[in-house]
Amino acid sequence: MPTSTFYNLDESKRKQIFDACVEEFAAHTYSEASINQIIKTANIPRGSFYQYFADKEDCYLYLLGEIAKEKMILFRDIVAKDDDDTVFDEYEKMFDQAIVWIEKKPQYYQIGIKMDMDNSEFIRKLLKGNQAGLDYFASLIKRDQDRGIIRKDVDADVLTEMLFSINRTALMNFFYKRDFEGMKKQLHHILEIIRKGSTTEENHV
Amino acid sequence: MPTSTFYNLDESKRKQIFDACVEEFAAHTYSEASINQIIKTANIPRGSFYQYFADKEDCYLYLLGEIAKEKMILFRDIVAKDDDDTVFDEYEKMFDQAIVWIEKKPQYYQIGIKMDMDNSEFIRKLLKGNQAGLDYFASLIKRDQDRGIIRKDVDADVLTEMLFSINRTALMNFFYKRDFEGMKKQLHHILEIIRKGSTTEENHV
DNA sequence: CCTCAATATGACAACCCTGTCACATTTAGT
DNA sequence: ACTAAATGTGACAGGGTTGTCATATTGAGG
Incomplete structure (x- = not known):
C-alpha cells in the first residue's frame, strides 16, 4: 500500500507518478524496471519515491490495482x-x-x-x-x-x-x-x- | 567465437566451463545471467574468462553452438x-x-x-x-x-x-x-x- | 509569530554488474 | 639454461541498482 502521504498529493502529481510507472513497467519486466528511471520520468527526487512507496513491490501492486480498477469500470456494463x-x-x-x-x-x-x-x-x-x-x-x-x-x-x-x-x-x-x-x-x-x-x-x- | 586459447584447454577444463555456462543460462535469462556466477561455478578467474571469450555474447553463441551439435548427433538417424x-x-x-x-x-x-x-x-x-x-x-x-x-x-x-x-x-x-x-x-x-x-x-x- | 509535525530532498552506503590491463607464471623452442 | 610467446590472474575503473537517513523546507494551529 502506498503511504497516506502519497494519497495526500495533488491528483496531478499522483498521475505524473502513475504515468511514469506505467511507462517503465510497460517497457521492462518487473525485475528489469528501474526505480531510477521512474523517478527520472516522474521528475521526483529519489527520497520522495520512498516516502510514497515502501519499495518496488509496493509500487507495482499499486499500479496493478489502479489498472484493475480502470478495467472494472470499462467493462462494468458491456x-x-x-x-x-x-x-x-x-x-x-x-x-x-x-x-x-x-x-x-x-x-x-x-x-x-x-x-x-x-x-x-x-x-x-x-x-x-x-x-x-x-x-x-x-x-x-x-x-x-x-x-x-x-x-x-x-x-x-x-x-x-x-x-x-x-x-x-x-x-x-x-x-x-x-x-x-x-x-x-x-x-x-x-x-x-x-x-x-x-x-x-x-x-x- | 571462443579464442584458440580456449580450444587449447584440456577437454576437462573446457567441459567445466561449458557446464558452468549451461547451469547459469538454464537458470537465468541471457540478460540476467552473470559472468561473475559462471566464473565462480567454473572456478576460473575473471581474467581467464575474457581470455577465452570476447564477451557474454561470444560465450552464449558458443553454448548454443555446442548444444546444436549435440542435438544433431542425437537425432541424426532417428x-x-x-x-x-x-x-x-x-x-x-x-x-x-x-x-x-x-x-x-x-x-x-x-x-x-x-x-x-x-x-x-x-x-x-x-x-x-x-x-x-x-x-x-x-x-x-x-x-x-x-x-x-x-x-x-x-x-x-x-x-x-x-x-x-x-x-x-x-x-x-x-x-x-x-x-x-x-x-x-x-x-x-x-x-x-x-x-x-x-x-x-x-x-x- | 512561533513551534512542531508533515513532507521534500539528494548524498550516501552497500551491493550488483562488465570489461580491461599490468603483471606473474607457465610452456615451448633454441 | 635462456628467451619469447602463450597463458593465468585479480585489482580496478566505471557503470548500474536499491533503500536509508540526516537535513532542509513547508504548512497548520496555537
Whole structure:
C-alpha cells in the first residue's frame, strides 16, 4: 500500500507518478524496471519515491490495482450475456473485449505481457492466483457437453487449455500487428477448426 | 567465437566451463545471467574468462553452438519418414522427438525457455532466424490439402500457428510436470480435436 | 509569530554488474 | 639454461541498482 502521504498529493502529481510507472513497467519486466528511471520520468527526487512507496513491490501492486480498477469500470456494463451462447461464442466475446482493452490501453496490456515474461518469485506468486478464468471455461464446456453441443469424449480441460493457449498467441499477434479485423477473422477461423475439425469428412474415421 | 586459447584447454577444463555456462543460462535469462556466477561455478578467474571469450555474447553463441551439435548427433538417424504420414503424424513424431530431447537434456531445453523469455536486442535477433519450421509445416498442410486430407477452406498459415501455439504450451507443461505418457495422450487428443472438431455432428452446420 | 509535525530532498552506503590491463607464471623452442 | 610467446590472474575503473537517513523546507494551529 502506498503511504497516506502519497494519497495526500495533488491528483496531478499522483498521475505524473502513475504515468511514469506505467511507462517503465510497460517497457521492462518487473525485475528489469528501474526505480531510477521512474523517478527520472516522474521528475521526483529519489527520497520522495520512498516516502510514497515502501519499495518496488509496493509500487507495482499499486499500479496493478489502479489498472484493475480502470478495467472494472470499462467493462462494468458491456457484458451482454445470451443464454443460447455456446462456449465458443462466449470465447469470441471475451476475445473482442480483450481487443477493446488492448486498443484502449495498449500500455496496460504490455504491462501484462512483461509481467508474464518475468520469473522472479514475486511475480510468479502474483500470477498463481490467476487461474479462475480457466475453471470458468472448463465449466462452460461441460455445460455444452450436457447440452449436446460438444462431444462427450472431448476432455474439457484439454479443450480449455487449447483455447487459452491459442488466445495467448492470438492476442500477442494482435498486439504486434494491430490488425483488428484480420485478427477477429483469424480467431473465428480457428474456432471453426476447433468446432468442426480441419480434415475432410472421409477422414473423420 | 571462443579464442584458440580456449580450444587449447584440456577437454576437462573446457567441459567445466561449458557446464558452468549451461547451469547459469538454464537458470537465468541471457540478460540476467552473470559472468561473475559462471566464473565462480567454473572456478576460473575473471581474467581467464575474457581470455577465452570476447564477451557474454561470444560465450552464449558458443553454448548454443555446442548444444546444436549435440542435438544433431542425437537425432541424426532417428527421423523415420513415412510418405503416408499426414501433417498430424509428422507433428506427433516431432513432438515425441522434442520430449526425448527434454528428458535427455532438460537443462538445454530450459536454456531455450529462458531464451524465449529474454527480450534484449541480441536475443531477439537470434530468434528471428528461427521460423523455418513454420514454413515447413505450412507446406505439409498444403500438401495434405492437395491430397484431399485437409479441407481446402482451411487456411494453412492459421492451422500452422495453431499447431505451434499448442506445441509450445504442451512442451512447457511437460517440462514442468514430466508426465511423458500423459502428455503424449493429451497431444493426441488435441490433434483429434483439430482433425475432427469438438462439436457433435448436428452442430457441423 | 512561533513551534512542531508533515513532507521534500539528494548524498550516501552497500551491493550488483562488465570489461580491461599490468603483471606473474607457465610452456615451448633454441 | 635462456628467451619469447602463450597463458593465468585479480585489482580496478566505471557503470548500474536499491533503500536509508540526516537535513532542509513547508504548512497548520496555537
